[in-house]
Amino acid sequence: MPYEGKDFTAIVQEAVADALGIDLDEVIPEATLLGDLDAESIDLLDVLFRIERASDVKIKVADIAELLQGGIPDEEFADENDIINEVGLAQLKKSLPQIDVRELAGKITADEVLTLFTVRNLSDLVTERASLATAAA
Numbered sequence: 001m002p003y004e005g006k007d008f009t010a011i012v013q014e015a016v017a018d019a020l021g022i023d024l025d026e027v028i029p030e031a032t033l034l035g036d037l038d039a040e041s042i043d044l045l046d047v048l049f050r051i052e053r054a055s056d057v058k059i060k061v062a063d064i065a066e067l068l069q070g071g072i073p074d075e076e077f078a079d080e081n082d083i084i085n086e087v088g089l090a091q092l093k094k095s096l097p098q099i100d101v102r103e104l105a106g107k108i109t110a111d112e113v114l115t116l117f118t119v120r121n122l123s124d125l126v127t128e129r130a131s132l133a134t135a136a137a
Contacts, residue, residue, distance in 0.1 A: 006055055008130060012123040015050035019043055029120035030098070047122075057129050067095050067125060068113050082109045096121055
């Protein structure tokens, strides 16, 4: 099996550190990629490419968006002002268990959702994709 014995958390942390040019000890599981670690959208693409190269697990930005939105249509996920509504917040809590929905209620826009995505969330997604690929093989 191509994924056996791989430490996906370490692979993700190394990919993030290398892509952002930061020390590995800064890439803690709780750190948000686009917030705490100051990554930009282009950096996220670099991180995902490095993860794929090191692990053979392909993750696209669209996969992250799908995880966050959970297949809920835009008009059901946020209101007319693009503020995430109760349905959207409930979905975000499922995919990002670390968030405080009460703190975010009525404040976070759809464009800001990706700023909540942490190193741990990315590691979990990579691990899940590797498990699914192994089970399908």
